Amino acid sequence: MVTTQTSGIGVQSQNLIINGTEVNLSVDGEMPLLSVLRDRMDLKGSRIGCTEGYCGACTVLVDGKPVQSCNTPVWSVTGKAVTTIEAVDRHPVLAEVQRVFIGLQAAQCGYCTNGIMMTLAGLLSQSPRPDRAHIVAHLDERHLCRCGVHARVLKAIDQLLSHSERASA
Amino acid sequence: MSGCPANLKANPLLSRWFRLDQQPVVGVRSGKVELGQGVSTALAMIAATELGLDIDQIDILPADTAHGPDEGYTAGSFSVEHGGAAIRWAAAQVRELAAQAAATVLGARADQLVVEAGQFRRPGHNEGVTYWHLHDRINLDVSALDLAAPVLHGGTIDNAQMQRPDLIGKLSGAGFIQDMTWPDLLHGRVLRPDHPQDRLMTCDEASARALPGVVAVVRDGHFAGVVAHSDEVALAAIALLRRSAQWERGAALPVDDGLNGWMDHATPVSTCFLDEAQPEKDCPIQHAARYSRPFIAHASIGPACAVAYWHDGQLQVWSHSQGIYPLRRQLARTFGLEAEHVNVTHAHGAGCYGHNGADDVVLDAALLARSVKAPVMCLWTRADELSWSPFGAAMRMELSAGLDANGQILVWNHAVWSPTHLARPGFGDGVNLLAAGDLAKPHARPPLADAPRPQGGGDRNAVPLYDVGARKITHHLLPQGPLRSSALRALGAHANVFAIESFMDELAGLAGRDPLEFRMAHLSEPRGRAVIEAVAKAADWTVNAPGGEGHGRGLGFARYKNLGAYCAVVAEVEVAETVRLVKVTAAVDAGEVIHRDGLLNQIEGGIIQAASWTLKEAAGWTQDGFKTRSWADYPILNFSEIPAINIVLVAPEGAASLGGGECAAGPVAAAIGNAVAHALGVRVRDMPLTPERITQAIHA
Numbered sequence: 001m002v003t004t005q006t007s008g009i010g011v012q013s014q015n016l017i018i019n020g021t022e023v024n025l026s027v028d029g030e031m032p033l034l035s036v037l038r039d040r041m042d043l044k045g046s047r048i049g050c051t052e053g054y055c056g057a058c059t060v061l062v063d064g065k066p067v068q069s070c071n072t073p074v075w076s077v078t079g080k081a082v083t084t085i086e087a088v089d090r091h092p093v094l095a096e097v098q099r100v101f102i103g104l105q106a107a108q109c110g111y112c113t114n115g116i117m118m119t120l121a122g123l124l125s126q127s128p129r130p131d132r133a134h135i136v137a138h139l140d141e142r143h144l145c146r147c148g149v150h151a152r153v154l155k156a157i158d159q160l161l162s163h164s165e166r167a168s169a
Numbered sequence: 170m171s172g173c174p175a176n177l178k179a180n181p182l183l184s185r186w187f188r189l190d191q192q193p194v195v196g197v198r199s200g201k202v203e204l205g206q207g208v209s210t211a212l213a214m215i216a217a218t219e220l221g222l223d224i225d226q227i228d229i230l231p232a233d234t235a236h237g238p239d240e241g242y243t244a245g246s247f248s249v250e251h252g253g254a255a256i257r258w259a260a261a262q263v264r265e266l267a268a269q270a271a272a273t274v275l276g277a278r279a280d281q282l283v284v285e286a287g288q289f290r291r292p293g294h295n296e297g298v299t300y301w302h303l304h305d306r307i308n309l310d311v312s313a314l315d316l317a318a319p320v321l322h323g324g325t326i327d328n329a330q331m332q333r334p335d336l337i338g339k340l341s342g343a344g345f346i347q348d349m350t351w352p353d354l355l356h357g358r359v360l361r362p363d364h365p366q367d368r369l370m371t372c373d374e375a376s377a378r379a380l381p382g383v384v385a386v387v388r389d390g391h392f393a394g395v396v397a398h399s400d401e402v403a404l405a406a407i408a409l410l411r412r413s414a415q416w417e418r419g420a421a422l423p424v425d426d427g428l429n430g431w432m433d434h435a436t437p438v439s440t441c442f443l444d445e446a447q448p449e450k451d452c453p454i455q456h457a458a459r460y461s462r463p464f465i466a467h468a469s470i471g472p473a474c475a476v477a478y479w480h481d482g483q484l485q486v487w488s489h490s491q492g493i494y495p496l497r498r499q500l501a502r503t504f505g506l507e508a509e510h511v512n513v514t515h516a517h518g519a520g521c522y523g524h525n526g527a528d529d530v531v532l533d534a535a536l537l538a539r540s541v542k543a544p545v546m547c548l549w550t551r552a553d554e555l556s557w558s559p560f561g562a563a564m565r566m567e568l569s570a571g572l573d574a575n576g577q578i579l580v581w582n583h584a585v586w587s588p589t590h591l592a593r594p595g596f597g598d599g600v601n602l603l604a605a606g607d608l609a610k611p612h613a614r615p616p617l618a619d620a621p622r623p624q625g626g627g628d629r630n631a632v633p634l635y636d637v638g639a640r641k642i643t644h645h646l647l648p649q650g651p652l653r654s655s656a657l658r659a660l661g662a663h664a665n666v667f668a669i670e671s672f673m674d675e676l677a678g679l680a681g682r683d684p685l686e687f688r689m690a691h692l693s694e695p696r697g698r699a700v701i702e703a704v705a706k707a708a709d710w711t712v713n714a715p716g717g718e719g720h721g722r723g724l725g726f727a728r729y730k731n732l733g734a735y736c737a738v739v740a741e742v743e744v745a746e747t748v749r750l751v752k753v754t755a756a757v758d759a760g761e762v763i764h765r766d767g768l769l770n771q772i773e774g775g776i777i778q779a780a781s782w783t784l785k786e787a788a789g790w791t792q793d794g795f796k797t798r799s800w801a802d803y804p805i806l807n808f809s810e811i812p813a814i815n816i817v818l819v820a821p822e823g824a825a826s827l828g829g830g831e832c833a834a835g836p837v838a839a840a841i842g843n844a845v846a847h848a849l850g851v852r853v854r855d856m857p858l859t860p861e862r863i864t865q866a867i868h869a
């Protein structure tokens with residue numbers, strides 16, 4: 001178990017499960033999960049984008065569901081499983097998503113990409129798997145990309161969906 | 170030495186470019202920086218080709234003013250053209266030096282040796298010697314100008330499967346400047362107003378200072394910021410300062426009518442830089458039209474960030490700036506230091522498409538760090554990012570032309586009004602870093618100027634490439650507008666090409682000709698003709714295809730800056746209330762291609778970003794200040810709005826490499842505008858082509 005401490009107002013002990021490891025942190029329960037991950041846990045793969053719930057650069061999985069960590073207070077995820085991009089080797093669907101993104105070079109600056117990959121890993125792990133339209137609608141609502149890599153991301157989704165069809169056929 | 174590329178001439182010491190002591194790789198340091206565009210991969214590929222290395226034997230080192238070459242800005246699609254040429258030449262010289270050293274070791278003649286995967290061998294022999302084994306026998310502290318012109322291998326390594334080495338790390342964890350960390354790193358935030366004309370007068374510093382975790386509250390003139398042990402505390406302290414802040418408002422802003430009406434009251438500096446004698450002949454067909462685009466936000470997905478550290482009177486900063494050397498000089502000037510006492514090291518940031526807040530946040534960080542004895546990371550907020558980053562300049566274009574009875578253009582006038590597209594720090598005498606004007610001892614901004622021709626700023630691509638008879642082109646440079654403007658991808662080319670190509674379609678209509686055929690009748694430039702032909706073929710262009718019924722297609726063409734890559738685009742749209750972009754086909758001639766997938770990725774991104782500007786984006790203001798404070802105020806193209814994209818690359822044999830990241834902006838805007846006009850039978854001449862504007866045009 002990792003234990004870290006910090007001083008401040010409203011500090012409480014929070015029990016978290018981050019990438020499979022139990023962590024006990026003394027932080028303000030209102031602190032955004034993103035800050036906990038980046039500043040306390042040194043997990044920098046979840047990006048700081050808008051911190052307002054629009055861009056999705058900060059997306060992680062909480063109990064398997066994609067969640068924007070910048071507007072998720074840490075108290076709300078105590079006892080739940082938080083997964084970040086750093087766990088890519090232990091999450092087969094995420095690893096597959098990353099493999100397809102690298103294969104298609106579906107990134108330019110790559111700043112938005114980890115959030116998008118987390119969302120796809122979350123959605124593709126659901127059963128039944130959502131269809132393309134559902135996934136695209138979800139991205140529309142929760143992700144932005146300024147470099148204009150959308151076309152490659154859509155290609156990646158098609159590839160991932162066709163893989164999964166083959167796997168279930 | 171003739172043939173030596175300019176950037177190498179300016180930085181002739183080979184040790185500025187290469188390091189051989191990093192077994193088992195060769196270190197390469199370019200002055201051209203990775204902005205998310207993948208340039209470091211293209212440069213690595215060029216270096217690997219000339220040195221005889223595998224791509225994974227190249228280590229691209231961060232650009233750094235203490236060690237690397239000064240190549241000015243990474244801008245204008247020049248990185249491969251200029252930066253690549255310098256690396257290629259220098260690498261070939263390093264290879265020749267290494268071959269001589271290897272020859273001594275191996276007891277052979279240098280010209281007998283082959284080099285493969287970094288190892289020099291005699292043909293038929295297995296044993297050899299590598300660059301890193303030779304490093305202490307090779308003196309790279311020599312001037313490229315004192316060595317003979319090298320034999321250039323040319324071309325590039327086989328790149329069909331080439332993947333960017335920098336991406337895998339970023340897509341697995343840390344990788345950006347925002348991710349840098351040290352045990353003693355402190356966090357800084359600054360207080361910026363909500364109104365472009367506001368200046369901070371007073372705020373309750375004491376209460377911010379009293380907040381647990383605050384290390385310093387920094388005030389200097391109208392500048393205010395805090396340093397804290399954590400970013401949350403810094404943000405909380407800024408919130409306290411904001412609550413108590415008293416602002417003084419300068420001049421009132423003009424009304425934002427969405428159509429650049431404010432330009433009517435601004436006094437331009439006008440230059441008619443092309444004025445050809447009018448023809449004697451009559452022009453029975455006459456036409457005139459006015460076009461516009463608003464200010465456009467840079468809108469990077471990551472907030473501007475910098476780290477600054479003062480020690481022993483020296484300033485070290487890490488920055489995602491496009492120009493680390495100009496930035497170094499500006500910092501030295503601001504703080505009254507020798508340039509040698511400032512070092513700027515480049516670190517990767519989120520996508521950069523021109524002059525954003527990267528440089529400004531460095532001065533913020535340096536001002537904050539001056540009061541403490543540790544490195545300080547300063548981050549901007551989303552609101553600052555969307556309002557205080559420089560905007561792409563608003564533009565107004567007025568075109569008129571006269572044609573003979575056969576539809577041949579005889580007279581062409583183009584006038585463009587725009588505030589500057591070039592307020593980068595380092596241009597002109599003064600300091601162009603945001604906080605510099607706010608200090609108790611303020612630094613003046615440089616005098617009004619724009620990017621010089623032939624590249625141009627507001628007048629970029631204002632001269633049509635077509636044969637249009639007597640041309641008169643006038644640039645009206647406006648003083649700073651209601652919003653601060655500077656370089657955004659393609660600068661004036663986006664709107665000038667939109668105007669020229671829209672106007673060409675209007676003239677074709679008046680002459681009763683097909684838009685493609687009309688263009689070809691006015692274009693003799695062979696590479697221009699070739700991309701138009703290529704796009705027509707790829708998009709299955711049918712001459713005189715009937716439009717209307719909400720379905721349309723349009724063409725747009727330009728050579729970027731009239732000296733860069735050629736690009737022709739066909740857009741297909743479906744227009745009901747909104748414009749649905751169905752398909753974009755582009756043909757691009759960017760000369761010799763170094764990294765094919767990287768170029769395609771850049772063009773795709775350029776297409777999507779330009780489509781977003783053209784269909785959706787406008788930054789504005791009210792009497793209360795900036796209108797764009799969050800993403801909710803500034804929608805950009807989303808995933809369901811992305812068209813099918815098909816790109817064909819064409820280039821004549823042996824043509825030099827030209828950058829491809831900006832060439833699509835103008836042609837895409839124009840193709841969309843023309844497709845919408847084709848679909849509706851009426852034209853929208855003001856960007857963005859929003860549902861309101863479409864409805865207005867239909868009912869006009």
Ligand code: FES
Pocket residue numbers: 047048049050051052053054055056057058059068069070071
């Ligand atoms: S950083 Fe969380 S949504 Fe933008």
Ligand code: FES
Pocket residue numbers: 107108109110111112113144145146147148149205470519520
């Ligand atoms: S790849 Fe740069 S923002 Fe999406």
